[in-house]
Amino acid sequence: MKLDRKAEFYILILAILAFFIMFYITSNFNMPSLGQLLFWSILTIIVETLLIMLPNNEVGVSVGSAINLASIIVGGLMLGTMSASIGLLLRIPYVPGYGRQHLFNTPFYITVYNISQSIIVTGIMGLIYVYTGGIIGELSFLQALLVLIIGTLINTSIISGLMSILKKENFKKVWKTNINGVIWNALAVGTMGIIIALAYVSYGYGAVLLFFGPLLLARYSFKLYMEMRGLYLSTIKTLSKTIEAKDPYTSGHANRVMEYSVLLAEALELSYEKIQDIRMAAILHDLGKIAINDDILNKGGKLTAEEYEQIMKHPIIGAEIIDNISFLRDVKEIIKYHHERYDGKGYPEGLEGDEIPLEACILAIADSYDAMTSDRPYRKALDKEVALQEIKNNAGTQFHPYLAEIFVKKMTEQGG
Numbered sequence: 001m002k003l004d005r006k007a008e009f010y011i012l013i014l015a016i017l018a019f020f021i022m023f024y025i026t027s028n029f030n031m032p033s034l035g036q037l038l039f040w041s042i043l044t045i046i047v048e049t050l051l052i053m054l055p056n057n058e059v060g061v062s063v064g065s066a067i068n069l070a071s072i073i074v075g076g077l078m079l080g081t082m083s084a085s086i087g088l089l090l091r092i093p094y095v096p097g098y099g100r101q102h103l104f105n106t107p108f109y110i111t112v113y114n115i116s117q118s119i120i121v122t123g124i125m126g127l128i129y130v131y132t133g134g135i136i137g138e139l140s141f142l143q144a145l146l147v148l149i150i151g152t153l154i155n156t157s158i159i160s161g162l163m164s165i166l167k168k169e170n171f172k173k174v175w176k177t178n179i180n181g182v183i184w185n186a187l188a189v190g191t192m193g194i195i196i197a198l199a200y201v202s203y204g205y206g207a208v209l210l211f212f213g214p215l216l217l218a219r220y221s222f223k224l225y226m227e228m229r230g231l232y233l234s235t236i237k238t239l240s241k242t243i244e245a246k247d248p249y250t251s252g253h254a255n256r257v258m259e260y261s262v263l264l265a266e267a268l269e270l271s272y273e274k275i276q277d278i279r280m281a282a283i284l285h286d287l288g289k290i291a292i293n294d295d296i297l298n299k300g301g302k303l304t305a306e307e308y309e310q311i312m313k314h315p316i317i318g319a320e321i322i323d324n325i326s327f328l329r330d331v332k333e334i335i336k337y338h339h340e341r342y343d344g345k346g347y348p349e350g351l352e353g354d355e356i357p358l359e360a361c362i363l364a365i366a367d368s369y370d371a372m373t374s375d376r377p378y379r380k381a382l383d384k385e386v387a388l389q390e391i392k393n394n395a396g397t398q399f400h401p402y403l404a405e406i407f408v409k410k411m412t413e414q415g416g
Contacts, residue, residue: 030076036075040070072125277334288318291313316348336348
């Protein structure tokens with residue numbers, strides 16, 4: 001993968017910052033002993049080798065932060081930063097599609113990025129621990145908790161910065177997604193680091209090895225959780241492809257509706273969980289069409305009353321299909337009510353105004369906009385400006401008035 005200039009510059013800035021942090025640490029702090037460095041480095045190599053790839057296989061996470069935090073508390077900044085860096089340099093994780101990755105088959109810029117990130121995060125954590133009154137070789141719980149929280153924020157910010165450049169997405173949006181995805185796991189793993197440090201301070205190396213097992217067990221539990229999430233995403237993608245295979249005119253429709261829905265949801269500053277529900281509902285909103293006759297779906301002319309009655313069943317059918325899928329339980333009502341109208345003249349239940357879930361109102365606007373701006377069997381696509389005017393004209397009748405106003409504003413800002 002070739003980096004663009006912005007990404008190269010970003011990694012260069014990280015490398016320079018890491019150099020100055022490391023220079024400061026080596027100038028002001030000492031290594032307790034080579035034996036400690038070897039011990040904590042081996043533990044770090046093990047946990048970094050047991051990397052857990054997230055469902056998109058773009059980012060891997062480990063429980064290394066627990067070992068890094070423990071090594072800072074028991075041995076200081078030199079021990080923490082050096083053992084963390086050695087662990088990253090000598091790890092050999094398995095990456096799906098690439099096999100075992102190590103120092104000699106990993107692109108140089110990735111190595112520079114990883115080491116720089118490690119030094120910055122671990123170094124700043126150590127500096128905060130020391131300069132807020134934490135005592136090396138003793139557990140200062142409040143200081144340890146503080147550096148754990150700050151370390152998590154810094155780590156996610158560095159990752160989000162690079163991802164926002166590579167994906168050309170807004171930093172705040174990427175950061176919120178990352179922090180919501182890892183915050184609780186990071187705090188749980190970090191707490192294990194505090195426990196490991198306490199074990200070492202109280203009982204020495206043997207106690208650390210005793211608590212190293214539960215840390216690996218926590219890592220295994222998180223791995224199972226991520227694999228389950230990956231299975232969920234695969235299920236959603238399979239269901240989406242099923243819809244597109246049934247109705248070729250919907251090809252790409254679900255993804256576009258998802259983009260428009262998420263755009264509006266983010267403009268409203270909805271919670272991460274609600275945005276994720278809207279994202280999944282958008283992908284699956286036409287799932288019920290798999291039960292509709294192909295001749296009706298692909299009809300080039302006006303539908304008869306009986307045919308339209310069949311079409312109106314698809315929101316209920318879609319909701320019923322996912323009814324027993326536990327991780328989609330909060331998506332069910334969004335799908336069921338995305339064809340309701342603000343004036344109560346929609347279907348399937350004729351809900352009116354605030355009776356309609358907000359997420360369903362968001363989806364209704366995004367779905368209608370994409371339907372108007374896409375070629376259909378019975379008509380050509382409308383110009384985007386015309387479609388936005390239609391949204392504006394039908395605010396308060398077909399669409400939620402406030403949501404319609406925000407949607408038109410956001411789409412106009414982006415050029416439709």
